[in-house]
Amino acid sequence: MRKKSRKKILPGFGISLGFTMLYVSLFVLIPLSIVFIQTSQLGWSKFFQVITSERVLHAYQISFTTSLAAALVNVCFGLLISWVLVRYSFPGKRLLDGLIDLPFALPTAVAGITLTTLYSQNGWIGKIFDVFHIKIAFTPLGIIVALTFIGLPFVVRMVQPVLQNMEKEVEEAAASLGASRLQVFWKVVFPEILPALLAGFSLAFSRALGEYGSVVFIAGNMPLKTEIAPLMIMTKLEQYDYAGATAVAAVMLVVSLFFLFTINLIQGWSQKRGLQNE
Numbered sequence: 001m002r003k004k005s006r007k008k009i010l011p012g013f014g015i016s017l018g019f020t021m022l023y024v025s026l027f028v029l030i031p032l033s034i035v036f037i038q039t040s041q042l043g044w045s046k047f048f049q050v051i052t053s054e055r056v057l058h059a060y061q062i063s064f065t066t067s068l069a070a071a072l073v074n075v076c077f078g079l080l081i082s083w084v085l086v087r088y089s090f091p092g093k094r095l096l097d098g099l100i101d102l103p104f105a106l107p108t109a110v111a112g113i114t115l116t117t118l119y120s121q122n123g124w125i126g127k128i129f130d131v132f133h134i135k136i137a138f139t140p141l142g143i144i145v146a147l148t149f150i151g152l153p154f155v156v157r158m159v160q161p162v163l164q165n166m167e168k169e170v171e172e173a174a175a176s177l178g179a180s181r182l183q184v185f186w187k188v189v190f191p192e193i194l195p196a197l198l199a200g201f202s203l204a205f206s207r208a209l210g211e212y213g214s215v216v217f218i219a220g221n222m223p224l225k226t227e228i229a230p231l232m233i234m235t236k237l238e239q240y241d242y243a244g245a246t247a248v249a250a251v252m253l254v255v256s257l258f259f260l261f262t263i264n265l266i267q268g269w270s271q272k273r274g275l276q277n278e
Helices: 013-039 044-051 053-086 093-099 108-119 124-131 138-166 169-178 182-210 213-219 229-238 242-277
Strands: none
Touching: 013 242, 044 053, 044 124, 044 213, 053 093, 053 138, 053 182, 053 229, 053 242, 108 124, 108 138, 108 213, 124 213, 138 182, 169 182, 169 229, 182 242
16 A cells, blocks of 8 residues: 655755755854954954953953843843742733833833933932942943843743743642742752753843943943943944954854853753653
8 A cells, every 4th residue: 555645834854954054054154154254364363462452351351241140130030020920810910921022122222221311320210329329320230230131031931931831730749748838949840940041041141242232321331341342343343443343253253152052952951851751
């Protein structure tokens, strides 16, 4: 008997793979390769001279430290917000859930201007902190505020589905065996959400590294104080130093690719773990 061939909605593997590679090459690989091609024009000595200058190194320091701090803050509060949205019912829940995605839709320049207005010394929130002699706008703390704003949705949207798919019966079983609420969270809930939490952290951190629009207003852009690496790239481009700009960008690109690769490893580990537990 002849086996009836199943009708496939999508084209075969060869055609699908061809279109996939074409799309990835045109919109990802070729544009990224230009960064390294432009950087190669400098030569190794000039390249290291550019990326190790005092101003560039300080810009890297500001970008990496503030991005790390913002990602850690988002991990804590993103987990809390996800827990509230999944485990509790309250008036305005859907509205709050929709507002989480607002940083995705809001233009970054608008976000930067709004945050600067709020957190400046004359702003609504800035006035409160100014009483305690805490300055937020035009300081690294202001950069962290902006990066926290744009990175929060990544953590929430990674953790929220995992919490929704968790079976409450497992938690109830642990509680019936005498485990406290804290023990139930650390022994039962936390191991399940850890991969998603790490993935959200990596996404928020990688996104913060390349953020420009929402930061440039609230940072103040003072050299050796609040100047970020993306601003250094724009400064070199305005000076027609394309090779120098791509040299700074190449370092940022390598770091971002590293974290994206880490995200893929975490997701793969999470999937394997889920299959083993089933």
